[in-house]
Each structure stands twice: as C-alpha cells, then as structure tokens.
C-alpha cells in the first residue's frame with residue numbers, strides 16, 4: 001500500500017491567507033482557479049477560494065497527505081506570498097464536498113458580505129480569526 005492510502009481516511013481542513021503578487025491579473029485568477037479545480041478533482045481535494053484584489057483566502061480539505069503536499073506547492077507558488085495559516089483541523093465531513101474548488105471574487109452583490117468581515121477600510125483576511133474566515137466563505141458561497 002502506498003503512503004498515500006495509509007491515511008486516506010483521515011481528512012483535514014486547512015485555511016490560509018496570502019497576498020497576491022502585484023502582477024496577478026483577473027486572467028491569472030481564472031488560471032489559478034482552473035488549475036485548482038483540475039488538480040483537486042484528481043487529488044480528492046475540495047474547498048473554497050476567495051480573491052479580493054490584494055489577497056487570497058482559501059480553505060482546502062481532503063486526505064491529510066494530499067493537503068500537506070498541496071501546502072508545499074502553495075508556499076512555492078510565486079503568484080502569491082506571505083502565506084499564513086489561519087486554521088488546520090481534522091474533520092469528519094467535508095464542508096465543500098460539492099466543489100473541487102468553489103470561489104468568490106468581489107461583485108456588487110457580495111460587497112456587503114466582505115464589508116461585514118472588514119475591520120479596516122479594506123478587506124484584509126490576515127485580520128480574521130478562523131471562525132470569521134469560515135463564516136465569510138460560507139456567506140460568500142450562498143450568494
């Protein structure tokens with residue numbers, strides 16, 4: 001049995017914030033999303049990605065080994081920097097089971113949701129505690 005399969009039944013959820021590199025465009029965001037969705041479908045990973053101008057906020061969930069492997073890739077990815085973990089925990093059930101990678105970026109419809117979770121003039125995920133980050137993504141997802 002490969003190392004992968006040994007802990008495949010142990011699921012974890014990981015949430016992080018990062019800063020988008022200044023040259024990351026809307027097309028790059030679409031590219032990241034497409035890459036995430038294709039890879040995740042193959043790797044048993046699900047989750048939610050939010051992008052707000054300067055920042056990413058993402059939850060990834062799946063088998064522990066796969067999530068750890070993705071974390072290395074994310075840290076090495078030059079399209080963002082200053083990756084900071086907000087939360088890592090074991091889960092019994094996936095929250096984002098239906099999505100290889102769900103996503104939300106700012107629109108007129110969801111502006112009030114971002115504002116609700118902003119303690120400063122601009123939305124800044126580094127200032128969120130884990131519970132707020134999770135609630136924000138749930139609310140963005142339901143719009």
Ligand SMILES: Cc1cc2nc3c(=O)[nH]c(=O)nc-3n(C[C@H](O)[C@H](O)[C@H](O)COP(=O)(O)O)c2cc1C
Nearest residue numbers: 032035036039040056058060073074077079080101
């Ligand atoms: C904000 C952000 C979110 C990403 N999310 C994912 C993801 O959910 N799954 C994934 O496989 N790659 C994701 N990536 C891409 C990875 O950092 C990395 O480029 C990719 O996993 C490498 O895939 P490859 O081995 O097929 O080249 C993301 C990148 C960024 C910048």
